[in-house]
Amino acid sequence: MAEGGIRCTVNGQEARFEAGPERTLLQALREELGLTGTKDGCSSGDCGACVVIMDGQPVNACMVLAPQAEGARIRTVEGLAAAGGLHPLQRAFGETWAFQCGFCTPGMLMSCVALLEANDRPSRDDILTAIAGNFCRCTGYQAVVKAVQQAAAEMRGGEGPA
Amino acid sequence: MSEMSYMAPERLEDALAAKAEHGAHARVVAGATDLILRMRDGVLRPDLLIDLRRLALDAIELDGDALRLGAYATHGQLLADPLVAAHLPALRQACSEFAGPPIRNRGTLGGNLVNASPAADLVPPLLAYDACVILDSADGRRELPLAAFFTGPGQTVLRPDEILTEVRLPLPPAGTGAEFIKLGQRRSMAISVVSVAARLSLGAAGEVQVARIALGAVAPTVVRAAAAEEALQGHAPDAGRLRAAAGLAGGAATPISDPRASREYRARMVPVLVRRALEAAWSASREAAAHG
Numbered sequence: 001m002a003e004g005g006i007r008c009t010v011n012g013q014e015a016r017f018e019a020g021p022e023r024t025l026l027q028a029l030r031e032e033l034g035l036t037g038t039k040d041g042c043s044s045g046d047c048g049a050c051v052v053i054m055d056g057q058p059v060n061a062c063m064v065l066a067p068q069a070e071g072a073r074i075r076t077v078e079g080l081a082a083a084g085g086l087h088p089l090q091r092a093f094g095e096t097w098a099f100q101c102g103f104c105t106p107g108m109l110m111s112c113v114a115l116l117e118a119n120d121r122p123s124r125d126d127i128l129t130a131i132a133g134n135f136c137r138c139t140g141y142q143a144v145v146k147a148v149q150q151a152a153a154e155m156r157g158g159e160g161p162a
Numbered sequence: 163m164s165e166m167s168y169m170a171p172e173r174l175e176d177a178l179a180a181k182a183e184h185g186a187h188a189r190v191v192a193g194a195t196d197l198i199l200r201m202r203d204g205v206l207r208p209d210l211l212i213d214l215r216r217l218a219l220d221a222i223e224l225d226g227d228a229l230r231l232g233a234y235a236t237h238g239q240l241l242a243d244p245l246v247a248a249h250l251p252a253l254r255q256a257c258s259e260f261a262g263p264p265i266r267n268r269g270t271l272g273g274n275l276v277n278a279s280p281a282a283d284l285v286p287p288l289l290a291y292d293a294c295v296i297l298d299s300a301d302g303r304r305e306l307p308l309a310a311f312f313t314g315p316g317q318t319v320l321r322p323d324e325i326l327t328e329v330r331l332p333l334p335p336a337g338t339g340a341e342f343i344k345l346g347q348r349r350s351m352a353i354s355v356v357s358v359a360a361r362l363s364l365g366a367a368g369e370v371q372v373a374r375i376a377l378g379a380v381a382p383t384v385v386r387a388a389a390a391e392e393a394l395q396g397h398a399p400d401a402g403r404l405r406a407a408a409g410l411a412g413g414a415a416t417p418i419s420d421p422r423a424s425r426e427y428r429a430r431m432v433p434v435l436v437r438r439a440l441e442a443a444w445s446a447s448r449e450a451a452a453h454g
């Protein structure tokens with residue numbers, strides 16, 4: 001893998017970086033690609049601050065060896081906002097105050113986006129399960145549940161909450 | 163740090179040849195969720211990493227009267243699989259309580275076994291379902307009962323030239339019910355304090371034809387509670403018999419104190435959790451027998 005570096009798709013764009021197996025996808029994203037939206041909380045797979053979507057599934061970027069990203073489709077928090085503005089979930093997080101310090105927010109968003117893409121009408125339990133690997137140490141989780149339900153309703157087309 | 167090599171071969175033969183050549187200096191990579199921590203902490207310093215990701219070792223399929231689970235299948239794949247849901251509900255339950263979704267999407271079945279933690283969540287249900295492991299090497303293939311695989315905390319009989327490629331289980335007979343109960347400090351992202359899997363397969367007269375009880379995190383390896391199993395064998399259970407069997411299960415536990423719980427607490431919890439698991443398994447087995 002050393003020759004030519006590691007190639008993958010990050011937020012829809014071809015990306016290429018040099019990183020050996022002693023480095024993680026998290027380090028590659030932050031240090032090689034400059035995508036510092038993905039946070040480094042514990043580097044141990046415990047806190048979820050580094051959750052990204054890899055080939056459609058939420059994963060801890062700190063628990064992926066950099067070379068394992070070869071050929072993968074990676075989405076980070078930087079890829080959520082489209083030309084038209086913030087992702088509905090990002091807006092809902094703002095409107096419901098689903099964060100205080102914001103450190104857990106990128107990981108929370110990516111876990112919840114993966115949920116919404118698989119399930120457009122998530123129950124409270126579905127949401128709590130989806131964020132079971134994302135630790136928030138200031139606001140708590142109630143506002144996150146509210147934000148996800150608000151975004152889900154908006155994404156379904158303007159109905160009220162489920 | 164010395165230069166570490168990495169390969170992700172496309173053929174199992176190439177992975178096995180590399181393992182034969184480099185032995186213990188080469189480490190197999192599956193989900194990497196334990197490996198990354200151990201390399202960072204300096205516990206493991208492999209010269210070569212052999213990544214299994216291109217080998218398509220994640221199939222979950224029915225093969226005659228056996229279920230074959232590829233060692234590279236993640237906890238998330240097992241959790242979502244209809245065959246696992248239909249035939250191995252206790253394994254599914256263990257997957258659902260394992261860490262959180264992002265780790266479940268990386269951590270694999272084979273990794274959970276090879277790491278050989280006494281608290282490994284998938285091991286009690288797999289023991290209860292009489293699982294075997296398939297170990298491949300350039301020299302050939304071995305098939306071992308899972309119960310013979312573990313020798314101590316972090317220790318297995320896997321040779322340095324071998325790779326665990328598959329877990330195989332007999333299809334549980336009609337009239338089978340099983341339950342997994344994990345006692346942890348939280349519902350998610352917690353290492354088990356005590357875990358229990360129980361499986362009962364009932365005969366036509368409601369008698370126990372097969373009883374399996376496996377205990378996690380209370381001994382150097384996950385252990386079967388043989389005396390409790392024997393107390394159930396051949397009898398039609400009732401609440402009293404299940405409680406008596408659960409009492410015997412404590413004999414198989416030799417727990418230690420660690421930051422998660424004391425020895426005494428673990429010992430007290432074993433009969434309680436075994437009784438609950440047996441009651442649930444019995445109820446599920448009667449329901450399965452009635453509808454089977």
